[in-house]
Amino acid sequence: MCDVCGCHERVHSHSHQTRTVDVNQSLLKANEEAAINNRKHFDDLGMLAINIISSPGSGKTTLLEKSIDVLKDEISIGVLEGDIETDLDAERIRAKGIPAVQLTTGGACHLDSSLIHKGFHSLEHQLNGKKLDVLFIENVGNLVCPSFFDLGEHVRVVLISVPEGHDKPVKYPKAIMTSQLLIISKSDLVPYFDFNIDKIKKDASALNPSLKIIVTSTKTGEGMEEWIDYLKVNLKQK
Amino acid sequence: MHEVSIALGMVDALYRIAEENKAGRISSVKLKIGKISGIVTDSLKFAFDAVKLEHPLLSEAEIIIEEVPLVYECNDCHVSSSAADIYIFACAGCGSRNLKLVSGKEQHIESVEVEV
Numbered sequence: 409m410c411d412v413c414g415c416h417e418r419v420h421s422h423s424h425q426t427r428t429v430d431v432n433q434s435l436l437k438a439n440e441e442a443a444i445n446n447r448k449h450f451d452d453l454g455m456l457a458i459n460i461i462s463s464p465g466s467g468k469t470t471l472l473e474k475s476i477d478v479l480k481d482e483i484s485i486g487v488l489e490g491d492i493e494t495d496l497d498a499e500r501i502r503a504k505g506i507p508a509v510q511l512t513t514g515g516a517c518h519l520d521s522s523l524i525h526k527g528f529h530s531l532e533h534q535l536n537g538k539k540l541d542v543l544f545i546e547n548v549g550n551l552v553c554p555s556f557f558d559l560g561e562h563v564r565v566v567l568i569s570v571p572e573g574h575d576k577p578v579k580y581p582k583a584i585m586t587s588q589l590l591i592i593s594k595s596d597l598v599p600y601f602d603f604n605i606d607k608i609k610k611d612a613s614a615l616n617p618s619l620k621i622i623v624t625s626t627k628t629g630e631g632m633e634e635w636i637d638y639l640k641v642n643l644k645q646k
Numbered sequence: 647m648h649e650v651s652i653a654l655g656m657v658d659a660l661y662r663i664a665e666e667n668k669a670g671r672i673s674s675v676k677l678k679i680g681k682i683s684g685i686v687t688d689s690l691k692f693a694f695d696a697v698k699l700e701h702p703l704l705s706e707a708e709i710i711i712e713e714v715p716l717v718y719e720c721n722d723c724h725v726s727s728s729a730a731d732i733y734i735f736a737c738a739g740c741g742s743r744n745l746k747l748v749s750g751k752e753q754h755i756e757s758v759e760v761e762v
Contacts, residue, residue, distance in 0.1 A: 425762055429667050431659075431755045435677070435685075438655050518648060553648035556684060582684040614743060 439557055442521035446528070446560025450543065456643045457543045459559050461583060462567035463576075464549030467593040467626065469497050471567065471635075472544055474626045476504045478636055483541040483643065486534075488527045490519040490548045497546065507534040518553035519545065521560055541643060555582040563642055569594040570601050574608035577615055584615045589622065589638065596625040649686060652753075653693035657701060659755065664703055669760035674708040676759075680752035681716040681729075716750035 434440055450457045460468050469489075476485060487508040489497040498510035509530045511523050524545060531543075545561060547554040551568075566587040568576045571594065577584045584590065590612050592605065609621055622638065624631035660672055679685050691709055698704040716729045718737070725739030726748060736743050 426673055426759050427667075427762060429663060429758045429760055431663060431758055433659065433755055435652050435656060435659075435753045435755060438658060516651065518651070520651065552684070553651075556648050556652075581682065 443558035443560040457561045459561035461554040466567040466569040551580040570597040577612040649689040671761040674759040676756040678752040680714040680750040683753040717748040718745040
């Protein structure tokens with residue numbers, strides 16, 4: 409390689425011409441291609457894949473635990489848990505008797521489709537040939553970056569909890585615009601916060617008119633039936 | 647800080663483009679980034695300028711970003727309106743919220759200047 413320009417000539421005795429190459433490709437092309445492969449793989453297995461995104465502490469793992477309690481005798485569930493560090497969340501899921509793989513990103517603030525590809529194969533090893541009906545992917549707690557990365561899921565669910573405030577949809581529009589379902593979690597805390605449910609619903613619907621919204625509390629059980637029905641309707645379409 | 651992941655993905659894409667075009671070096675990369683793409687252009691530039699130094703093919707590459715404005719077309723009165731930085735937006739012509747997004751979500755590599 410020549411020292412002048414990095415070309416493959418040993419001696420730099422030639423001139424270089426520049427030309428423009430039209431590319432017109434997504435900045436996230438590699439992730440998008442791997443996501444298409446994931447989705448095809450999930451479709452071939454007849455499995456519903458759900459990507460759950462939210463800020464840290466909105467109640468993603470608790471929602472999964474409660475959903476597993478209701479569904480585990482009816483349908484077969486697997487979970488991919490995304491976190492920057494620790495195996496804590498996967499342990500919580502395994503404690504329910506559900507196969508789970510922890511994906512630790514080691515600093516990255518989101519999962520991407522190649523991580524899901526690897527994680528799903530590890531999960532398949534745990535299944536010993538058993539078929540899954542639903543794969544839950546719990547993303548890294550972050551309301552910004554995960555919204556950029558299609559993982560090959562069929563449904564993206566975004567959680568916003570009451571203590572976070574009703575202004576989150578307008579502050580984090582991409583999370584709302586790229587999701588199919590908004591779960592407003594911890595509704596039992598509404599009496600203690602200045603949280604305007606009408607306002608958050610109106611803003612979220614303005615950003616994404618086809619967004620479904622369910623108000624839930626894993627403490628009181630509010631909305632849980634509606635959420636479980638939503639899952640079953642989506643599963644039927646698989 | 648998804649911009650670092652995006653910059654790393656850009657490096658891979660640029661290697662492929664260079665190979666396909668038998669380029670010795672890449673001198674500039676033109677990007678189109680929409681107003682509501684969610685990509686912070688300064689962060690993407692910062693991340694790309696940091697990672698490119700590890701790659702002789704890209705070490706001199708300049709990143710040129712065209713920011714694409716947020717433009718809606720009204721489904722009721724067909725007037726086009728642009729918005730500076732608000733996401734929940736009503737038509738400037740008739741106030742309707744029945745709008746179609748025309749531009750603002752772009753996040754792609756438009757073209758690359760290669761040295762051959």
